[in-house]
Amino acid sequence: MTTTAAPAPVPPGSQPPPFGPPMPSGPVPAPATAPAPAAGPASATARAASGVQRRPINPERYPRTRLPGADAEAGAEAGAGAGAGQGAGRPETRRNLAKLRREDVLRIVGAASAAVALTAWLYTQVLPGRGALSFVLVAYALFLGFFVALVWLDEDRVAVWDRLAGVVIHSAAITLLAALAVVVVFTLARGSEAFTHLNFWTDDMSMAGPLDPLTLGGMAHGAVGTLIMIAFALAISIPLGLACAVFLSEFPSPLARLVRTVVEAMTALPSIICGLFIYATYVLAFGFDKSAFAASLAITIMILPIIVRSADVVLRLVPATLKEAALATGASRWRTVWRVVLPTARSGLTTAIVLGTARGIGETSPVLLTAGYTTYFNFNPFSGPMVSLPFATFTLVKSSEPTQIARGFGAAAVLMAMVFALFWAARRIGGKGAGVLSERGERRARAASARDAQRFASRHLRQAVEDFEDAQAPLQALGGAR
Amino acid sequence: MTDTALIERAPAEDKPRRVKTAAGAADRVFRYGAHGSGVLVLAIMTLVGLFLAIRGAEAINAAGGRFLTEQDWEPNSGRFGIAAVLFGTIAIALIAIVVALPLALGTATYISEYAPAGIKSFLVGVVDLMAAIPSVVYGLWGFFWLEGNLLPVARWIATNFAWIPIFKVSRFDPQDPLATPTVFTASATLAGLVVAMMVAPIACSVMREVFAQAPVGEREGALALGASKWGMIRSVVYPFGRGGIIGGTMLGLGRALGETIAVYLVISPIFVINWEILSTGTNSISSLIALRYGEASSFELSALMAAGLALFAVTMVVNFAAGIIIQRSRSGESS
Numbered sequence: 061m062t063t064t065a066a067p068a069p070v071p072p073g074s075q076p077p078p079f080g081p082p083m084p085s086g087p088v089p090a091p092a093t094a095p096a097p098a099a100g101p102a103s104a105t106a107r108a109a110s111g112v113q114r115r116p117i118n119p120e121r122y123p124r125t126r127l128p129g130a131d132a133e134a135g136a137e138a139g140a141g142a143g144a145g146q147g148a149g150r151p152e153t154r155r156n157l158a159k160l161r162r163e164d165v166l167r168i169v170g171a172a173s174a175a176v177a178l179t180a181w182l183y184t185q186v187l188p189g190r191g192a193l194s195f196v197l198v199a200y201a202l203f204l205g206f207f208v209a210l211v212w213l214d215e216d217r218v219a220v221w222d223r224l225a226g227v228v229i230h231s232a233a234i235t236l237l238a239a240l241a242v243v244v245v246f247t248l249a250r251g252s253e254a255f256t257h258l259n260f261w262t263d264d265m266s267m268a269g270p271l272d273p274l275t276l277g278g279m280a281h282g283a284v285g286t287l288i289m290i291a292f293a294l295a296i297s298i299p300l301g302l303a304c305a306v307f308l309s310e311f312p313s314p315l316a317r318l319v320r321t322v323v324e325a326m327t328a329l330p331s332i333i334c335g336l337f338i339y340a341t342y343v344l345a346f347g348f349d350k351s352a353f354a355a356s357l358a359i360t361i362m363i364l365p366i367i368v369r370s371a372d373v374v375l376r377l378v379p380a381t382l383k384e385a386a387l388a389t390g391a392s393r394w395r396t397v398w399r400v401v402l403p404t405a406r407s408g409l410t411t412a413i414v415l416g417t418a419r420g421i422g423e424t425s426p427v428l429l430t431a432g433y434t435t436y437f438n439f440n441p442f443s444g445p446m447v448s449l450p451f452a453t454f455t456l457v458k459s460s461e462p463t464q465i466a467r468g469f470g471a472a473a474v475l476m477a478m479v480f481a482l483f484w485a486a487r488r489i490g491g492k493g494a495g496v497l498s499e500r501g502e503r504r505a506r507a508a509s510a511r512d513a514q515r516f517a518s519r520h521l522r523q524a525v526e527d528f529e530d531a532q533a534p535l536q537a538l539g540g541a542r
Numbered sequence: 543m544t545d546t547a548l549i550e551r552a553p554a555e556d557k558p559r560r561v562k563t564a565a566g567a568a569d570r571v572f573r574y575g576a577h578g579s580g581v582l583v584l585a586i587m588t589l590v591g592l593f594l595a596i597r598g599a600e601a602i603n604a605a606g607g608r609f610l611t612e613q614d615w616e617p618n619s620g621r622f623g624i625a626a627v628l629f630g631t632i633a634i635a636l637i638a639i640v641v642a643l644p645l646a647l648g649t650a651t652y653i654s655e656y657a658p659a660g661i662k663s664f665l666v667g668v669v670d671l672m673a674a675i676p677s678v679v680y681g682l683w684g685f686f687w688l689e690g691n692l693l694p695v696a697r698w699i700a701t702n703f704a705w706i707p708i709f710k711v712s713r714f715d716p717q718d719p720l721a722t723p724t725v726f727t728a729s730a731t732l733a734g735l736v737v738a739m740m741v742a743p744i745a746c747s748v749m750r751e752v753f754a755q756a757p758v759g760e761r762e763g764a765l766a767l768g769a770s771k772w773g774m775i776r777s778v779v780y781p782f783g784r785g786g787i788i789g790g791t792m793l794g795l796g797r798a799l800g801e802t803i804a805v806y807l808v809i810s811p812i813f814v815i816n817w818e819i820l821s822t823g824t825n826s827i828s829s830l831i832a833l834r835y836g837e838a839s840s841f842e843l844s845a846l847m848a849a850g851l852a853l854f855a856v857t858m859v860v861n862f863a864a865g866i867i868i869q870r871s872r873s874g875e876s877s
Contacts, residue, residue, distance in 0.1 A: 319584045
C-alpha cells in the first residue's frame with residue numbers, strides 16, 4: 061500500500077486536537093529510544109535512511125524553522141522554468157550586458173549635432189518655420205540617417221542594425237518618460253498658481269464666483285468629497301472583494317469558475333457604464349437624489365472586479381504547503397485562511413487594494429453621472445450633491461475664466477499628489493510575492509521563531525528535569541529505605 | 543497490487559486534495575460566507591450586464607437593423623444609430639494603439655534589456671505610476687498643451703502628405719497662406735494621442751514582465767552563437783514574449799475603447815463618420831453617454847444604454863482575446 065505524503069487534515073472536534081502521533085493504548089508506554097518490537101529491522105533502517113535524505117544540506121542557516129518566503133521563491137523560480145534545477149544551489153541569474161562604447165557616444169553626438177544643424181538650416185533658409193514638434197520630427201529622422209551612415213563607415217550590416225535598434229529603443233523610452241514628465245510638470249506648474257494660496261487648501265467655493273481672484277475660495281470641499289466617496293466605496297468593496305477572492309481561491313468549483321469568468325469580463329466594463337447603471341437605477345428608478353453614496357456605489361462597481369481579480373491572483377500564489385501544514389496541525393479551514401493564507405499574502409493584497417483605490421480616486425466618469433456638482437462643503441453622503449476632485453477639475457476647466465481654469469489645474473495637481481502618495485505606499489508595502497518578507501519583516505519572523513525555539517527548548521528542558529526527578533524519586537526512596 | 547498499478551500510480555502529481563471531513567460551526571459559517579460573497583459579486587456583475595442588455599434591447603428593438611448603420615443620434619425622432627460614434631471610438635483607439643505600440647515596445651525592451659541595473663526598478667515604478675495617473679490629468683494636458691503644439695504638425699502633415707487618403711483635410715488649402723489652422727483642432731488624432739499616453743504604460747508593463755521571463759539560457763546561447771544584442775532580442779526575447787506583446791497591446795486597446803473623460807475634454811463631438819483623422823470633429827460612445835445622459839428622456843437613456851452595451855461588447859471581446867492570447871503563449875503559462 062502506498063501512502064501519500066500530504067498530511068490528512070484533522071477534523072476539528074470537541075476534544076482538543078491531538079498534536080502528536082496517537083499513543084498506542086498499551087499498558088506500558090515504550091521509551092522513545094527503544095526500538096518498537098512490532099517494527100522489523102528493515103523498516104526501521106529504511107525510515108532512518110529516508111530521514112537522513114530529507115535533512116537539508118546546510119541546516120545551520122536558520123536556527124530551527126525555514127522562513128516561508130524562501131520556499132515560495134524556490135517554487136516560483138522552478139515554476140517559471142528559468143532553467144533552475146530543483147534543489148540546485150544557485151538559480152541562474154541574468155548578467156547585465158549593457159555597456160557604453162566610446163565610438164557609439166561619439167557617433168551619437170556627431171549625428172545629433174549634424175541633424176540639428178541641418179534641420180535648423182532647412183527651417184530658416186529653405187522651408188518656412190512650422191513649429192517645434194515638426195522640427196523635432198525632421199531632426200530625428202535626419203539623426204537616424206546620419207547615425208546609420210556613421211556606423212556604416214566602419215562596421216558591417218549586422219552591427220549597423222544592432223546600433224540602430226539600440227538607438228531607436230532608447231529614444232522610444234526617452235519619449236515616453238519625457239511625455240510623462242511633461243504631463244506631471246505641466247499640471248503642477250499650471251496648478252501652482254492656485255495651490256500656492258493657503259485658502260485653496262482650506263476653503264470651498266461657496267463665497268468665490270468665477271470672476272473672483274485666486275485668493276478667494278478653494279478646493280477643500282472637493283478633497284473632502286473625494287475622501288468620503290472613496291471611503292464608502294472601499295468600505296463595501298474591500299470586504300466583499302477579499303471574501304470573493306478567498307472564495308475563488310479556497311473553494312474551487314464550477315461556480316467559482318463562473319464567478320471568475322464574469323469578474324474578468326467585468327474588468328472590461330467602461331467606467332462610464334458603471335455611472336450610467338447607478339444613474340438609471342439608484343437615481344432614476346429608485347428616485348434617490350444624486351449623492352456621494354450613489355457615486356461611491358458607481359465607484360464600487362468599477363473597482364470591485366479589479367480588486368477581486370488581483371487579490372485572486374495573489375491568493376493563488378500562497379504555497380499549498382503552508383495551507384496543508386496549517387490544516388495538519390489541526391486548524392480549521394477558517395483559521396487556516398485567517399491565520400495563514402491572508403497574512404502570507406498581506407503585501408500583495410494591500411497592493412491590490414491600493415491600486416484599486418488609486419484607480420477609483422482618479423476616475424471622473426462614474427462621479428460625473430451620479431454625484432452632482434456643488435460649490436460648497438457637504439459632509440452628508442446620503443443627500444445633496446457632493447463634488448470630487450477629478451469632477452471639479454473637469455467642470456472648472458470647461459469654464460472660460462482663467463482663474464477657474466487655474467483652480468481646475470490646482471485640483472488636478474492635488475489629485476495627482478494623492479495618487480502618487482497612494483502609489484508610493486503601494487510600492488513600499490507591496491510588490492513582493494506571497495510570503496516574501498521585507499528585511500524588517502524577516503528580522504521579525506526570525507525573532508519570533510527564535511522565541512518559539514527558546515520556548516520549546518525550555519519546555520523540553522523542564523520536561524527533562526521533571527523526568528529526571530521522576531526517575532530519581534524511586535532511587536532516592538530506595539536509598540532512603542536503605 | 544500489480545506492477546502496472548504501481549507504475550500508473552507513481553507519477554501522480556502533488557495536487558491539493560479535497561478535504562472531505564465534516565466542518566465545525568465556524569467553518570460552516572466561513573464556507574457559507576465565502577460562497578455568499580462570491581454569489582453576491584456574481585449577482586451584482588450579472589445585474590449590471592443584464593440591466594444594460596434589457597434596457598438597451600428596448601432601443602435596439604425600436605431602431606432595428608439601422609442601429610448599426612445610422613449615423614445620427616436623435617432617439618426622440620427615432621433616427622439614431624451608433625455608426626458614427628462606433629467609428630469614432632474605434633478610430634481613436636486605433637490611432638492610440640498605432641502610437642502607443644512602438645513606444646510601449648521600445649520602453650519595455652529598454653527596461654528589460656538595455657537599462658543599467660541601478661535605474662531599472664525606478665523605471666518600472668515610473669511606468670506603473672504613469673498607468674495610475676488619473677485620466678482627467680491626461681485630458682488637461684491634451685487640451686491645454688498638446689493641442690496647441692499639434693496644430694503646426696497637423697498642418698505640416700496635411701500639406702506634405704495629403705496624398706495619403708487619411709491625412710487629407712478637404713477644408714484646408716495648402717496654397718492659401720492665410721488658411722486658418724482651426725480646421726485641425728479637436729481632431730481624432732489629438733484624442734488618439736492623448737489616449738496613447740494613457741495606454742502605453744499599461745501595454746508596456748505587460749510586455750516588460752514577459753520580456754523579463756525570457757530564459758537566460760536561450761539568451762546566452764544566442765549571444766554565444768555570435769548574435770548581436772539586437773539579434774538576440776529579435777530571435778529570443780520577442781518570440782518568447784509574443785503573447786505578451788499582443789496581449790498587452792489588446793489590453794491597452796480595451797482601455798482605449800472605454801476611455802471617457804480625456805476624450806470628452808479634447809474632442810468636438812459630431813455625428814458623421816469622419817475619415818479625415820486630422821480635421822476637427824470626432825466622437826466616441828463613452829463621451830456620447832457623458833454628453834447626453836443629463837437631459838435624456840427615458841427612451842433616450844435606453845438608447846444610450848444600447849450604445850453602452852455595444853461598447854461593452856467590443857471591449858469585452860478585445861479583453862477576452864487578450865487574456866486568451868496571453869494564456870496560450872509560452873510566456874504566459876505561469877500567469
